[in-house]
Amino acid sequence: MNLPVTRYYGSKRRLLDKIWAALTIHQIEFNSVLDLFGGTGIVSYYMAQNGKSIIYNDVLSFNCEIAKALLCxxxxxxxxxxxxxxxxxxxxxxxxxxxxxxxxxxxxxxxxxxxxxxxxxxxxxxxxxxxxxxxxxxxxxxxxxxxxxxxxxxxxxxxxxxxxxxxxxxxxxxxxxxxxxxxxxxxxxxxxxxxLPNVEITNTSALNCCKHADLVYIDTPYFPKRESSTITxxxxxxxxxxxxxxxxxxxxxxxxxxxxxxxxxxxLEFEKRSNYIRDLDELIYKHRNSIIALSYTTEGYPSIQELEEVIRKYKQTTHICYLGKHGFALNRNNAERQEVLIIGL
Ligand SMILES: C[S@@+](CC[C@H](N)C(=O)[O-])C[C@H]1O[C@@H](n2cnc3c(N)ncnc32)[C@H](O)[C@@H]1O
Structure with a gap:
């Protein structure tokens, strides 16, 4: 699929086919998607191109305008x-x-x-x-x-x-x-x-968003493994x-x-390392009746295992899908970094 270039920190543009393939391999069936940390809107765009109904959300209102331009x-x-x-x-x-x-x-x-x-x-x-x-x-x-x-x-x-x-x-x-x-x-x-596809845009923090969908896609800010000053x-x-x-x-x-x-x-919701697990727990609980798809990286905090544990509290089955290495070419610390999708059913 031909997709707009996004220039956004943490954009999933290069991973969309892999995310889609992971959902397909596990035979995940859904008609509607809640893209809670929507950013550039590229995940919503891809899902809309594939015929899904979309609710896009992001806490920053400039991102919502970008999504409105692309989708609405x-x-x-x-x-x-x-x-x-x-x-x-x-x-x-x-x-x-x-x-x-x-x-x-x-x-x-x-x-x-x-x-x-x-x-x-x-x-x-x-x-x-x-x-x-x-x-x-x-x-x-x-x-x-x-x-x-x-x-x-x-x-x-x-x-x-x-x-x-x-x-x-x-x-x-x-x-x-x-x-x-x-x-x-x-x-x-x-x-x-x-x-125009079936798209709704909301501009609120993820924990305040009261929308629901068959599948909730969660792509929060990431923290590095080692404690360091956070740039939100x-x-x-x-x-x-x-x-x-x-x-x-x-x-x-x-x-x-x-x-x-x-x-x-x-x-600061989802932007504070010390509160991250608590915020995530609350979010998964809120969407415990939907399919959960959570993006994260192997080189981040919390670890993939810790994240899976949170999802397991509310979901019977989880799949951890490794989407390949996406380290930054000039940063050797990140050479082993793998993108991951955790699916909770
Ligand atoms: C990793 S980026 C998402 C990237 C997006 N999936 C894409 O491909 O463009 C995380 C996004 O979460 C948003 N965000 C941060 N804290 C949030 C919160 N508490 N609620 C909703 N959105 C939040 C940020 O503005 C940022 O756009």
């Missing part, structure tokens, strides 16, 4: 003209300059800060059907311009000090917003459905989450932090 906005509803119009100041409209005023030299160049200010405010005036697609195009462009596609470090200098002009990343970072908007609008129109999803993507609450950004910036972290959307 019909092909052709957002055009290249729409994308280019977003980049222009509209006559008679008053613009704030919140990003330019507060994030000078933090994540983007001053020209780019100004563009982000304009685009976010223009999106507010769009008709509902186009909004998610507009956010998709903005967020993908913002991510691709960042070193490592992340926001937990102030490291614009990595980009601007890089001298080799033809080095791959440098070329990617320096693409204009205009070119990127055109690229991502084209991509979105390639992947959006012509006839909110730390990694606070800037994009902040853009969803544009006018409120100045009230939520943590000015003690070098990276000017924006506090909106912060949530």
């Amino acid at each position: 906005s019909p092909r052709g509803s957002f055009t290249e003209t729409d994308a280019l119009t977003l980049l222009q100041r509209e006559e008679g409209r008053k613009y704030k300059s919140i990003i330019a005023d507060n994030f000078n030299q933090v994540y983007y160049t001053p020209d780019e800060d100004e563009i982000i200010d304009i685009v976010v405010q223009n999106i507010q005036y769009l008709e509902d059907e186009k909004k998610a697609s507009a956010y998709y195009v903005l967020f993908q462009s913002c991510m691709i311009k960042r070193p490592f596609n992340l926001f937990h470090r102030k490291n614009l200098n990595l980009r601007t000090n890089f001298v080799k002009a033809n080095f791959g990343n440098k070329v990617t970072w320096e693409q204009s917003f205009k070119d990127l908007f055109l690229k991502f609008t084209k991509e979105l129109n390639e992947f959006q459905f012509e006839i 999803y909110h730390n990694r993507y606070h800037f994009l989450e902040g853009l969803m609450y544009y006018a409120e950004i100045p009230n939520h910036i943590d000015r003690r932090k070098v990276n000017m972290e924006i506090g909106v959307g912060k949530n």
Whole structure:
């Protein structure tokens, strides 16, 4: 299946066929899926392509917009003209300059800060059907311009000090917003459905989500085996989450932090190592009447055996499916890392 590139930390894009194969081999039958930690929406997208009804959930609202763009906005509803119009100041409209005023030299160049200010405010005036697609195009462009596609470090200098002009990343970072908007609008129109699948999107923390489905897919944040300071999803993507609450950004910036972290959307459920087993136990109990499919890695905390024990408290049968090695090429510590799917029936 042809799938959009996601640029998201922990995306399961490369594992989808293997997850699907594991469910097929174990003859798991289901019509509906609750994708509780939906992220990029790629798992939901794959399941929807395979005819399943979907409930997508993520605690970060910018992710929900990305999912809405991919799953709930019909092909052709957002055009290249729409994308280019977003980049222009509209006559008679008053613009704030919140990003330019507060994030000078933090994540983007001053020209780019100004563009982000304009685009976010223009999106507010769009008709509902186009909004998610507009956010998709903005967020993908913002991510691709960042070193490592992340926001937990102030490291614009990595980009601007890089001298080799033809080095791959440098070329990617320096693409204009205009070119990127055109690229991502084209991509979105390639992947959006012509006839929309059966999809519902919710934006809450997993333990607060009161939806149910035949199969619950659980892809929580991971912790490394050894105790170390935790970088949460909110730390990694606070800037994009902040853009969803544009006018409120100045009230939520943590000015003690070098990276000017924006506090909106912060949530520690499943992001605290010490509470992880307890959170998971509560979640599995809540969905004890559904099929459970939990993704994790062999190099994480808790161990696969500990995770299986939690699932076994509420499910009669479990299958541990090893999906192969997916270590990061440059990180030798991770060379043995295997992705795992634990199924609970
Ligand atoms: C490993 S990623 C999921 C990746 C996703 N399966 C994909 O392929 O793109 C974990 C996701 O959980 C979300 N998250 C973190 N804590 C959460 C919570 N308590 N409830 C719901 N979502 C949460 C994060 O925002 C992140 O998108």
